[in-house]
Amino acid sequence: MADxxxxxxxxxxxxxxxxxxxxxxxxxxGLTGTKYGCGIAQCGxxxxxxxGVATRSCGVSVGxxxxxxITTIEGLASGNALHKVQEAWxxxxxxxxxxxxxxxxxxxxxxxxxxxxPTDADIDEAITNICRCGTFQQVREAIxxxxxx
Amino acid sequence: MNxxxxxxxxxxxxxxxxxxxxxxxxxxxxxxxGGPAVVRAADGSPEIGAWVVVRPDDTVVIRIARSxxxxxxxxxxxxxxAEELECDWSKVSTEYPTPGQSVARKRVWGDFSTGGSRGxxxxxxxxxxxxATARVMLIQAAAEAWKVxxxxxxxxxxxxxxxxxGKTTTYGKVAEAAAKLTPPADVKLxxxxxxxxxxxxxxxxxxxxxxxxxxxxxxxxxxxxxLNAAIKDCPVFGGKLKSFDEAKITGMMGVKKVVKVGDTxxxxxxxxxxxxxxxxxxxxxxxxEGDNAKVSSESIAKWLTEGLANEQPxxxxxxxxxxxxxxxxxxxxxxxxxxxxxxNHATMEPMNATAVYTADKCEVWCGTQNGEAAFAATLEASGxxxxxxxxxxxxxxxxxxxxxxxxxxxxAVLIAKEMPGxxxxxxxxxEEDMAHGRYHPITQCKMTGAxxxxxxxxxxxxxxSGQSILFxxxxxxxxxxxxxxxxxxxxxxxxxxxxxxxxxLLVEHAMRNPHVPPGFWRGVNVNHNAIYMxxxxxxxxxxxxxxxxEFRRKLMGNHPKHLAVLxxxxxxxxxxxxxxxxxxxxxxxxxxxxxxVAGAAEISVTxxxxxxxxxxxxxxxxxxxxxxAQVERQIAGSFVYGLSALFYGGCTVKDGKIEQTxxxxxxxxxxxxxxxxxSVMVPSGGFWGGVGEPTIGVxxxxxLNAYFAATGKRIRSVPLRDQNIxxx
Numbered sequence: 001m002a003d004x005x006x007x008x009x010x011x012x013x014x015x016x017x018x019x020x021x022x023x024x025x026x027x028x029x030g031l032t033g034t035k036y037g038c039g040i041a042q043c044g045x046x047x048x049x050x051x052g053v054a055t056r057s058c059g060v061s062v063g064x065x066x067x068x069x070i071t072t073i074e075g076l077a078s079g080n081a082l083h084k085v086q087e088a089w090x091x092x093x094x095x096x097x098x099x100x101x102x103x104x105x106x107x108x109x110x111x112x113x114x115x116x117x118p119t120d121a122d123i124d125e126a127i128t129n130i131c132r133c134g135t136f137q138q139v140r141e142a143i144x145x146x147x148x149x
Numbered sequence: 150m151n152x153x154x155x156x157x158x159x160x161x162x163x164x165x166x167x168x169x170x171x172x173x174x175x176x177x178x179x180x181x182x183g184g185p186a187v188v189r190a191a192d193g194s195p196e197i198g199a200w201v202v203v204r205p206d207d208t209v210v211i212r213i214a215r216s217x218x219x220x221x222x223x224x225x226x227x228x229x230x231a232e233e234l235e236c237d238w239s240k241v242s243t244e245y246p247t248p249g250q251s252v253a254r255k256r257v258w259g260d261f262s263t264g265g266s267r268g269x270x271x272x273x274x275x276x277x278x279x280x281a282t283a284r285v286m287l288i289q290a291a292a293e294a295w296k297v298x299x300x301x302x303x304x305x306x307x308x309x310x311x312x313x314x315g316k317t318t319t320y321g322k323v324a325e326a327a328a329k330l331t332p333p334a335d336v337k338l339x340x341x342x343x344x345x346x347x348x349x350x351x352x353x354x355x356x357x358x359x360x361x362x363x364x365x366x367x368x369x370x371x372x373x374x375x376l377n378a379a380i381k382d383c384p385v386f387g388g389k390l391k392s393f394d395e396a397k398i399t400g401m402m403g404v405k406k407v408v409k410v411g412d413t414x415x416x417x418x419x420x421x422x423x424x425x426x427x428x429x430x431x432x433x434x435x436x437x438e439g440d441n442a443k444v445s446s447e448s449i450a451k452w453l454t455e456g457l458a459n460e461q462p463x464x465x466x467x468x469x470x471x472x473x474x475x476x477x478x479x480x481x482x483x484x485x486x487x488x489x490x491x492x493n494h495a496t497m498e499p500m501n502a503t504a505v506y507t508a509d510k511c512e513v514w515c516g517t518q519n520g521e522a523a524f525a526a527t528l529e530a531s532g533x534x535x536x537x538x539x540x541x542x543x544x545x546x547x548x549x550x551x552x553x554x555x556x557x558x559x560x561a562v563l564i565a566k567e568m569p570g571x572x573x574x575x576x577x578x579x580e581e582d583m584a585h586g587r588y589h590p591i592t593q594c595k596m597t598g599a600x601x602x603x604x605x606x607x608x609x610x611x612x613x614s615g616q617s618i619l620f621x622x623x624x625x626x627x628x629x630x631x632x633x634x635x636x637x638x639x640x641x642x643x644x645x646x647x648x649x650x651x652x653x654l655l656v657e658h659a660m661r662n663p664h665v666p667p668g669f670w671r672g673v674n675v676n677h678n679a680i681y682m683x684x685x686x687x688x689x690x691x692x693x694x695x696x697x698x699e700f701r702r703k704l705m706g707n708h709p710k711h712l713a714v715l716x717x718x719x720x721x722x723x724x725x726x727x728x729x730x731x732x733x734x735x736x737x738x739x740x741x742x743x744x745x746v747a748g749a750a751e752i753s754v755t756x757x758x759x760x761x762x763x764x765x766x767x768x769x770x771x772x773x774x775x776x777x778a779q780v781e782r783q784i785a786g787s788f789v790y791g792l793s794a795l796f797y798g799g800c801t802v803k804d805g806k807i808e809q810t811x812x813x814x815x816x817x818x819x820x821x822x823x824x825x826x827x828s829v830m831v832p833s834g835g836f837w838g839g840v841g842e843p844t845i846g847v848x849x850x851x852x853l854n855a856y857f858a859a860t861g862k863r864i865r866s867v868p869l870r871d872q873n874i875x876x877x
Binding site: 016019020023027028030031032033034035036037038039040042043045072073074076077082086089090093094095096097098099100101102105123124125127128129130131132133134135136137138139140 | 422817
């Protein structure tokens, strides 16, 4: 059993402490917005915030995450008000298949909370998620739109 | 109704409707419904023909048979219907009919297959007729209610107006009456000059859920009592499962059952997928790998190289004059051999499907590019008849051709059959996905070009050796053994025609089919044919001492549409003006999927092996552009996919198995490596070409040609990582 604080709510989950956080979030907490892409922290589809830091949840165990504040894509909005990254993603039609976009949005939200006006170089350094559809152009443009708002 | 997930129709109304209409329905062309038996959607709203449901509040539901997988066809197809329907676009939503429903209605929604960039081009005619038919019926219903001639009524944004009397009504108000009318025998489609919605870059209809984590992909399907399965198929293609030691994992956390899947695979079923995967990794498995275990990349390459020799038999795909004689007698000739490797689709979401089987019913939920093929696989694996099966399409996390195959559907049904009544979600690990792709086929190509004394190209011999996709996946499409698709981009005529006139031309294919299963990988045979032809065209220009663009232009006089897109990229990249200091340019063109495309790149190279792409330009003439915003995204996305394959891709074979296991060994471009793609759309009208795939063909040769301009070195094999060349 493990207690995880996800999106401000405490989940008491029947899960072994060495289970990757990704699978505890998806299968035990039932929050499927966080995606599995590689399981080896390469692609970023499983990115969540742990104490505000963008983290690939497939590479973190439940034991390591216990006691920390975890935010998933489902918890990014404040009530009915979407996060500015989500709003920009909709306004600029960023996603194609959309599978990687939960992780992409979480990575971008973390970047913007640290650097509200990122340069292209900042984006290049911080956003290392794989998108096989190739939405990078729209991702970059949407980040700049948010930054200049 | 949950759009994009499974539309739920009223089964009873559906059966009545089918019986009332009877036989003789052309596929989608003839909108059969109406008459006394109204067909209703799940919420009771009437169908106005098979493609359109109108609700009392004027919202319109447009049925989409093809699959959305990120390419935007869902929105584009809805635009086509809405254009003719004259409905309020802000009130449009979409839904997928299931393949089972379609089959029960004599395939009223036509082909579900979403590959070959055909989503829009192959159904544009009948879906527009679907919209037009519904419009005519809705107007007719209003006119009858008002007792005025329908010809005096006009419609815009779902509002019908009878100007002489000043009466107005809306689609929602007349839908019930319209649904009872007999559909018109024929409808006239709008002249393209009158289009208002087609050609407009409206926003996609499926974005919001993709930003909040609420879009349901196959991996996210949840059913009551569902268990999860992880699978391992024999890593050597063609090998078999010999045995496994179930006792070693009995009692492991959550494990419910260990299942042999067909002759080749074993699956562990557990409460969670993590438990299933953990137990599967601990399961001792013995494979009967068979003779294919002796095959390696080296042995495949050797076999293909043998096929390049003229003495070996080959299929002739395109020919004029006598290339061999002209080459033999030429003043000057050059020759080069190129190669292109296997590639994995590596969709972000690994293959998966959820199935529930009982003796009376088998249902599947999955992302698929071909609902009907998934349905056929469900029938075959379950052994149940069509009326007892169905497939519910959910959003695929990428397709790129991989999800046109149904291996994962079959596996899920076979596992579910072992546990009747229990829903089983089968999910492949990334490693399984890398090991069991349907790979871009492997080929080599020897090209020989000959010049006369004035440096005019007089002959070209293009000799491919390698794998045929159709041989493996659609043998019925072979023509006396020949795979016509192998000549995509270098074919004599058709939707992938060669864009040059050469007095003596021979294009041929020595078919060599290694055991690695090939598949339709975004762009398919255009990928390697465009690299081979366009890089060699640069070599020919160099040998002739001419500018690569000017050299091409001289051969393209009879190919004005190919030339127009080439000129468009040349202008956009500024070919006629010198490149900035340290920047080098490359250019390429090809035709595929009915569209003409060209690309041009500006790169710099440091230390001879670090490439920075500063600019990359694409041009396309797909005839008509339905949604320019989405076409632009498809062009940019295809470049990311194509350049990822060029720089990082390539699947190699050792001991009969694919060596690459995950994104650490099969990398993909990131945002820092991708320049903005500058798109130039030059739709010339009068035809419908594809969009998702063709442009992928020109990204790699444009960059390779620029690399030569920068370094003087030709790169004749892919991927660049094998040659220690990477992004700066």
